[in-house]
Amino acid sequence: MTSAEDQLEAEATSTPSRNDVGLAFATRAIHHGYDLAGFSNSVQTPVFLTSTYGFESVAANEAAAALGGRLYAREYNPTTEILEKRLANLEGAEAGLVLASGMAAFGTLILSLLSQGDELIVHKTLYSNTLAMVEQGLPQFGIKVVAVDLSNPSNLNGAITDRTRLVFFETPINPLSRILDIAGIAEHAHSRGVKVAVDSTFASPALQRPLELGADIVIHSLTKYINGHGDALGGVILGDAKTLHLLRETGLRYLTGAALSPLSAFLILRGLKTLTLRMARHSASGLAVAQALEAHPAVAWVSYPFLGSHPDHEIARRQMSQGSGMLALGLQTGFEGARRMMDRLKLIIRAVSLGDADSLIYHPASLTRSRKSIRTDAHLPDGVGDDLMRLSVGLEDAADLIADLEQALDGI
Incomplete structure (x- = not known):
């Protein structure tokens, strides 16, 4: 050197x-x-x-x-x-x-x-x-x-x-x-x-x-x-x-x-400067939202690292101190159900980013299908199905987020 x-x-x-x-x-x-x-x-x-x-x-x-x-x-x-x-x-x-x-x-x-x-x-x-x-x-x-x-x-x-x-x-x-x-x-x-x-x-x-x-x-x-x-x-x-x-x-x-x-x-x-506080709130709300979604009959599956049902739960607990605010979910009604549910949301914002104070949700399959008009080789990543929605749980009150999701799910 x-x-x-x-x-x-x-x-x-x-x-x-x-x-x-x-x-x-x-x-x-x-x-x-x-x-x-x-x-x-x-x-x-x-x-x-x-x-x-x-x-x-x-x-x-x-x-x-x-x-x-x-x-x-x-x-x-x-x-x-x-x-x-x-x-x-x-x-x-x-x-x-x-x-x-x-x-x-x-x-x-x-x-x-x-x-x-x-x-x-x-x-x-x-x-x-x-x-x-x-x-x-x-x-x-x-x-x-x-x-x-x-x-x-x-x-x-x-x-x-x-x-x-x-x-x-x-x-x-x-x-x-x-x-x-x-x-x-x-x-x-x-x-x-x-x-x-x-x-x-x-x-x-x-x-x-x-x-x-x-x-x-x-x-x-x-x-x-x-x-x-x-x-x-x-x-x-x-x-x-x-x-x-x-x-x-x-x-x-x-x-x-x-x-x-x-x-x-x-x-x-x-x-x-507020990362520690924010991640604690994202994680607590993320777990609460994941648990509520998992219990809803319209939801087919939920992927959140600190849920006991998550296949990598043990590894997550070993290498992460909390579960973060990111989760994925799919509905019993698949692709079309995801689109209908997202359009019914009143509080959670339809947007592609994550980690914001605002809760954000997006549907990768819908975007991929639309991109095929300009990029014929566009495709979903391995393991990502047509039903998957990605939800970034923000800093709003968890009860308000759960209520918004439940009213959207109840209407599909």
Whole structure:
């Protein structure tokens, strides 16, 4: 490692002047990485709306370039740096890199670490846009993608080759809310020298920290629970300092250029301050809603990790502190019943995102059918049936959400 890389790693792992060693997660979510004295004693993090930086001399400019390009806002911004340090601390990572969206995070990760001839193993079910990228985008770069059922970690044994560079999966899985065993998958992958990356968006670091379970890299769509207010896009990659330096210097600097705006970083830092409280409320309401739906005669099935009926309940309890606010369900009346029920909702909003204060619901099969008019190859992810609806339980009173769902179900 060069001296410049040594300096970057030291900065990534250093303790800020505010000493928060030993402080709890909720406290660090508010304070870590920010020293008021360094920013005119502003209690709130300033937003640095600048595209470039000036230097007092040519020598100082050259020194900044040698330490990772602190010259231009795509590569460095004080607001985004605070967010990176705080998220890395909460996830238990050495360093982090924030990007313009969750898909920007996935694209930066894969295009920086894999090249032509390399192989990527993914779980058979993925978020629809991630699925589109691995099916249509990566083959254009000569990267082979191998889909494996990772619900049994031993399935990796027959899938890993000498060209496998990374295993990637989501848990909880979007939109099924199924759970994969992070520790088990990591053990099998590491035995063959392969790194593991986990998309932990559905849980957030408040409920699940994959690095503590053996994963090497974690990504999040910051748009979802970490921001929590539906007003900013963002993504993050978290892991060891050496890998994150590579991702910043290649993926962000010249492969994708997908920099997060400082205003979005500010909004996400604001949302992060209430993450612990919000995830507790999302989880409590999510369980209450799931239990009510499971008891309704019009509902055929409910998938929520902390329901006793969930097939991965034991794993979920082992690696998550609470169940989050995400659930999937299907009705006895299938595709048409889902459409009728959703149209009858009065409080819950029909929308495709998740993790907001507002409760949101969508029907993947309806959207997929409509997309076929412009994309004939559009299809549902593996395991997602025509009846599945994904519900993101928000911060409203759980009784009001249950009442809205019940009146909608009673009318179909």
